[in-house]
Amino acid sequence: MEYALKTYFKEIRTFPLLTSKDEVELNKKIRKGDEKARKRMIQSNLRLVINIAKRYIHFGIPLLDLIEEGNLGLMKAVDKFDHKRGFRFSTYAAWWIKQGITRSISDQGKLIRMPVYMNELVSKWKKTKEMMAQKLKHIPSDEDIAKKLKVSKSQMEQVNFWLTSQTSSLEAPIGEDDDSQVADLVQDETSASPDIVIKHLLDKEKVDNLLELMTEREREVLDMRFGLADGKTHTLAEVAKKLGVSRERIRQIEEEALKKLRKFVEQQEKELYR
Structure with missing residues (x-):
């Protein structure tokens, strides 16, 4: 087992990490069905899987098994990733990798109830x-x-x-429409245009923790704009009318709140490869 791990680690070190520009170009090709681009995207992120898998070695499952489950999550992330959302692939992939690993632990009976x-x-x-x-x-x-x-x-x-x-998974439904998922939040003309930041927040518990850092008015605005509480989004005009202020004021409050969220996202990206 130890030899297999050493061999695997040595092999994946030969795959160069990708720049943001590389990710965009590969993603464009992948979405057109380019298998070589897909393979390169996967290989260049195998180290990310290892870094995440190591965090779960305390649950009685061999590291190679955890890595295998994480790799399946990575593949799913590669297939679902859309560079147009504006964030790095590692941020998006980490959640799919964690989901695959934790689901495996649960399926193998290691997760029964919290001590x-x-x-x-x-x-x-x-x-x-x-x-x-x-x-x-x-x-x-x-x-x-x-x-x-x-x-x-x-x-x-x-x-x-x-x-x-x-916490909720990437595939957890939001709102009343079961086809809408946390990972599929996108900008459009009728709902919130949230900047890329809100799309990073794929973990509802982290959203809740972040909201605690904000003022009551900021929380209220984000709750309504992005449907964080009940899944129902509202336009600037709707929020302004409900709170009795101008649309411009709502926009300003939203912008300040998003600045706080942006700092969190930047921190998460820095910690992924630690």
Whole structure:
């Protein structure tokens, strides 16, 4: 097993990482059915799968098996990715990779119910994260939270697993239309035109945590504009009428709120390859 891992790691190091421009060009070809482009996109992101899979080795499943499940998620991400949404492939793919891995753990019976001690730690983690975010005015890293709580790296990764397993997947329906999915939020003329930021927020728990950093009015505007609470989106005019202010004022509030979300997205992208 160890030899197989070393051989695999050595092999994937030969595949160069992609620039943002590379991703766009490959995605265009993939959407036209180019299998060579698809293969290159997959190979160049295999290291991302390994980095994510290593976070779940505490659940009794061999690392190679976790990597295999993560690779399936990566392939799905390659097939579904659309560069026109404006964000890096790694940000999008990470969620599909995590979904494949956590689903595998669940299917193999490793995830039955959260142990009492872990439930307490997860609860403490959430509260500490919220407290630190309000004090620092930005989302703290997992390492900073772990240091604050004095927990080990192993415990930190287990907390992240349980948090991930509790959140909605990319395929979770939003609103009343079952065909609409979290990962399929797109800009159009009738609903919110949210900048690319809102499309990064594929994890509902993270959305909820971020909303706690905002003012009550900012939360209210984003809830209505993007349907974060009930899946129903509203135009600027509709929100302005409901809140009794001008459309321009709603636009300004939305812009300020999105700046906060943008910082979070940038942080997530930086942490993917750590």
